[in-house]
Amino acid sequence: MTILILGSGGREHTFAWKIAQSPLCDALFVAPGNSGTAQIATNVNIGVTDFEAIKNLVLEHHIDMVVVGPEDPLVQGIHDFFLNDDQLKHVAVIGPQKAAAELEGSKEFAKEFLFRHNIPTAAYQSFNANNVEEGYKFLETLSPPYVLKADGLAAGKGVLILNDLNEAKAELKNMLVDAKFGDASSKVVIEEFLDGIELSCFVLTDGKHYKILPTAKDYKRIGEGDTGLNTGGMGAVSPVPFATDEFLNTIEEQIVKPTILGLQKDNLPYKGFVFIGLIKVGNDPKVIEYNVRMGDPETEVVLPRLKNDIVEIFKAISENRLNDIDIDIDDRAATTVMLVSGGYPEAYDKGKEITGLEQIDGSIPFHAGATTKDNKIVTSGGRVMAITSYGNTYQEAIKKSYQNIDKLHFDKMNYRKDIGFDL
Numbered sequence: 024m025t026i027l028i029l030g031s032g033g034r035e036h037t038f039a040w041k042i043a044q045s046p047l048c049d050a051l052f053v054a055p056g057n058s059g060t061a062q063i064a065t066n067v068n069i070g071v072t073d074f075e076a077i078k079n080l081v082l083e084h085h086i087d088m089v090v091v092g093p094e095d096p097l098v099q100g101i102h103d104f105f106l107n108d109d110q111l112k113h114v115a116v117i118g119p120q121k122a123a124a125e126l127e128g129s130k131e132f133a134k135e136f137l138f139r140h141n142i143p144t145a146a147y148q149s150f151n152a153n154n155v156e157e158g159y160k161f162l163e164t165l166s167p168p169y170v171l172k173a174d175g176l177a178a179g180k181g182v183l184i185l186n187d188l189n190e191a192k193a194e195l196k197n198m199l200v201d202a203k204f205g206d207a208s209s210k211v212v213i214e215e216f217l218d219g220i221e222l223s224c225f226v227l228t229d230g231k232h233y234k235i236l237p238t239a240k241d242y243k244r245i246g247e248g249d250t251g252l253n254t255g256g257m258g259a260v261s262p263v264p265f266a267t268d269e270f271l272n273t274i275e276e277q278i279v280k281p282t283i284l285g286l287q288k289d290n291l292p293y294k295g296f297v298f299i300g301l302i303k304v305g306n307d308p309k310v311i312e313y314n315v316r317m318g319d320p321e322t323e324v325v326l327p328r329l330k331n332d333i334v335e336i337f338k339a340i341s342e343n344r345l346n347d348i349d350i351d352i353d354d355r356a357a358t359t360v361m362l363v364s365g366g367y368p369e370a371y372d373k374g375k376e377i378t379g380l381e382q383i384d385g386s387i388p389f390h391a392g393a394t395t396k397d398n399k400i401v402t403s404g405g406r407v408m409a410i411t412s413y414g415n416t417y418q419e420a421i422k423k424s425y426q427n428i429d430k431l432h433f434d435k436m437n438y439r440k441d442i443g444f445d446l
Contacts, residue, residue: 024334025050025085028064029071029101030092031057033361033391033409034319038090038333039064040389041326045334052084058400059390071096074104081114088337091118091295097315098128098176102294115341116294119315123291126313130172130212133313140285142278144310147214149174152199159192161213168216171195175207182253184216219304220445221311222263223321226279226297227336232346233283233297234336235275237328238263239321240446245368247441254368255406258360258442260417261324265303265446274301274308282313294340323389323409324357358420359411360428360442364392365435367405372435375402379431386412386427402433417443 024047028038036059042048043063054077056066069076072095081089089105091097100121105111118124125132130149137144150158162169169191173181181204185191198208225236239261245251266274278299286293298314298321317325326333330351339345364371373392377400380388389411392404410428414420421443428438 024048024087025052026088026090026334027052027054027077027081027084027086028056028060028090028092029054029077029096031055031071032092032319033389033406034317034322035092036060036389036391037322037326038092040387041329041333042090045332047332047334047338050084052080052086054080057390057403058393058395059388061395072099072101074101077101078104078108078111082110086114088115088117088334088341090337091116092316094124094127094176094314094316097121097124100124115337117337117340118295120292123286123293124315126291127315128176130174130312131210134212134214136285136289136313137310140281140288142281142285142310143307145170145214145217147212149210149212150195150199151210155196155199158195158199158211158213162188162191162195165213165215170214170216171198172212172214173198173204173208174210174212175204177204177207181207217302217304217309217311219302220265221300221302222266223318224274224279224299224301225317225321225325226283226299227340227345228283228286228293228295228297229340229343229345230286230293231283231343233279234345234348234350235279236350237261237325237352238266238271239318239324241318241321242439242442245363245439247439248444252368254363256318256320256361257363257439258358259320259324260356260358260421260443260446261321261328262356263446264417270303270306270308273306278308278310319391320359320361320406320409323359323411327357327387327411327413328353328355353413355413355415356417356420357411357413358417358424358442359389359409360421360424360438361391361406362408362410362428362431362433362436362438363406364402364404365437367437371405373402373404375433375435377401377407377431377433382430383410383427385423386410388427407433407436417446
């Protein structure tokens with residue numbers, strides 16, 4: 024098969040690394056890709072939402088399968104675009120159709136889905152610019168901290184957790200009336216704060232059958248001890264040590280099964296990954312959010328633990344026979360630590376040369392915000408590279424990642440030194 028991956032981050036490099044191992048893959052393209060994917064695939068400088076250019080690429084290279092990395096093309100309906108085009112409809116697309124992608128595209132849509140199918144989640148109400156006053160009143164009924172979520176896609180930045188009621192009211196106005204997050208916050212979901220420890224559950228589905236992948240926990244804050252600003256993710260650990268077999272069974276019965284059944288009942292066509300962001304409150308799992316693709320940097324610890332040929336799995340999904348596949352997981356732990364540009368998640372410089380990659384031993388460097396310039400690998404984004412390692416324990420795996428990070432350098436390189444600290 025000839026396969027195209029859409030995206031340019033660490034997640035997409037990990038997909039490319041895994042797909043390239045499959046004997047079913049004859050040729051691999053990544054659009055737009057990065058310096059890591061360039062080493063194992065053909066990068067094509069096309070944006071992930073430029074559907075016409077993607078169509079031309081697919082036809083030119085007789086591409087059989089498209090694996091969609093990020094959420095934007097899914098929410099904008101790339102799967103539907105393929106299905107509605109006679110020249111493209113035979114191509115397998117891994118990712119849900121537009122109606123189902125609203126689970127990530129709209130926080131309100133997701134909350135309505137959760138409540139409709141009796142899936143445990145936080146109580147909530149949603150508001151727009153016309154009923155801000157009602158929003159203030161609802162905030163007054165809650166105990167702090169207050170959780171405000173922009174309804175639409177805000178690149179992981181649209182969630183505020185505030186301890187002060189007046190500040191929460193001011194931010195609600197800021198989001199709804201002053202468009203703090205643009206169109207994404209034309210509607211805001213306010214929900215009760217859930218106190219617990221977070222983890223992510225990853226599910227593959229062909230729309231009818233499902234398979235559960237390893238759990239992972241990522242670290243969102245820039246600073247040690249989970250302090251400072253939210254980022255796209257500073258590291259991840261898989262499996263999650265506190266997720267016992269009993270707890271995982273509860274997740275499957277109370278959350279995964281009703282989610283897959285809910286997709287069928289609501290006629291939401293789904294072929295691909297369901298990322299369920301969970302929080303463990305006491306011994307109960309509750310859903311914080313759905314994403315309609317793999318997480319990043321969780322992909323960098325989940326896919327390395329998958330022993331199966333991933334192209335075989337994707338083929339089974341496209342042919343509605345995922346139930347034929349037995350998922351085989353590596354018993355070892357995998358961890359990843361994200362190297363980021365100095366200043367990230369705020370302003371940062373690009374174009375800094377990355378050195379020491381050839382000295383890495385026993386870890387896998389997944390490139391993210393990195394590109395090739397004048398035969399050198401240089402930084403091109405905030406999250407630059409994820410250093411993934413295996414270990415018999417997560418502590419052993421983390422130690423190996425840090426040992427290899429010591430060999431790497433770029434100007435103002437930053438990373439968290441406490442990934443896994445809370446486990």
